[in-house]
Amino acid sequence: VTEPSQRPVPTDAADVPLPESHALIAKLERSVGLTDEDRGTLAGVMSQRRWVSSQVDLIREGDRPESVFLVTRGFACRYKILVDGQRHILGLLVPGDTCDLHVAILNRMDHSIAALTACEIVEIPRSTIVDLTSNHPRIAQALCWATLVEQGILREWLTNLGQRGADQRMAHLFCELLLRLQVVGLAGETGCFLPLTQVHLADILGFSIVHANRTLQHLRFLGLVDLKHRHLKVPNLARLRNFCSFNPEYLHLSRRA
């Protein structure tokens, strides 16, 4: 089950909703004006897709990165394994997210990336990235923008772990994910497909599994969220955001003024 294959379209792929045709393009478009030519270039790059099974590592800590991965369907995560065996999840990749530019510049991965569900991905070779950044300035800028947004998310997660209590920490994560998924058309007003188990939540938020369970139950009890069977429900988004003082500025979604 942990082997990538040519075209598994695995059992849980049916659950994975289809995003807008080109979530990445839509996403980059928010930051930088792309020309039709840019859009064509990107569409060309993204034409070679393949499926990867759930649980498969796309790249591992210590590897020398040779290509950038772009997730077009499904969910993936960045993670590290500590010496005591604990896994810490450092970030989530949703459709339209790229595995940044490590590849073009850094020597070795300082973390791993794994598919959380079956994922449809595009593997962009180093050479293509070099070409994009050299000959397509707007695309280069857009990719750089994506990296900075990811950095903003990292900082927010850092304060989430450092300063917020359990309930608000988890609520904040749900606020972020719902919004990020709405942006790429994968979430409605009140909920979305979200394939995170309580184990994942624990590894993201720095909880024990037991505590992740109790915190989730508490949010459920408060009527703020419900996560069951890989589906997140948020009956009242304003109330949830208010509960954890969610401020979406750090996602840099608003168009350049």
Next chain:
Amino acid sequence: VTEPSQRPVPTDAADVPLPESHALIAKLERSVGLTDEDRGTLAGVMSQRRWVSSQVDLIREGDRPESVFLVTRGFACRYKILVDGQRHILGLLVPGDTCDLHVAILNRMDHSIAALTACEIVEIPRSTIVDLTSNHPRIAQALCWATLVEQGILREWLTNLGQRGADQRMAHLFCELLLRLQVVGLAGETGCFLPLTQVHLADILGFSIVHANRTLQHLRFLGLVDLKHRHLKVPNLARLRNFCSFNPEYLHLSRRA
């Protein structure tokens, strides 16, 4: 005391050691081969320096960034203030560190940056950054590299908060800082100037002040570190690193193979 001035050379400036003439160049040099011309260009950019007093904000959350700051002497930090008034420190800037490329691309700052000590800084206008990235590909790459390294540090801090207990969390921070300061010639084998109060440590590590104090005392008792009067002593680095399983890979210090 919170006003910037023309040339204060403030009282605590005498404590701030002088780094190698061009810490930034030395730093960038580690990642990407620079030409003599590149070095000349950078030296030119860095010729306009000014002093900023301790406690002064270089830029604030919500501001539209107009220039990049480079710290040439002294210490600064990135931080956010939460709704409950708590401050969380998101990163430290030591001599040779830049305030990344937010400026060139993002609309608004999602965090603030403040001087922790009196700082000598270079303020690089947006236009210069645009010029550097357009006309000096190696410098552009080096700046991008710096951003990725900072991202690596953010991820390590994230797992630090998420997974490690108090003692190891603090020990890990000291390992990182000692190494980063050694790289720019501001630390010896067994110690360095480090102007962090226990309040700062608490705001970095997500502790209460009381707990920061007790944790520091415990590390002192174990003979691992001593931080007093703005000076960090590490009698036995190997033992300290072993204590917290410090792995410096995430700082990407080794030259490209």
Next chain:
DNA sequence: CGCCTCTTTGAACATGGTCAAATAACGTGG
């Protein structure tokens, strides 16, 4: 000398972790 900030201490309290075990849902093969 006197104010200020930083450090240190103790005791009660809160939050979250650990261990162990039961229940429920899922996925596979018969």
Next chain:
DNA sequence: CCACGTTATTTGACCATGTTCAAAGAGGCG
């Protein structure tokens, strides 16, 4: 379609870690 093994969720009791509150020293600077 059902039986079974596996993984995910849930529960309770006890324990560990870190927080809060309050107050007392220490050090630095004017």
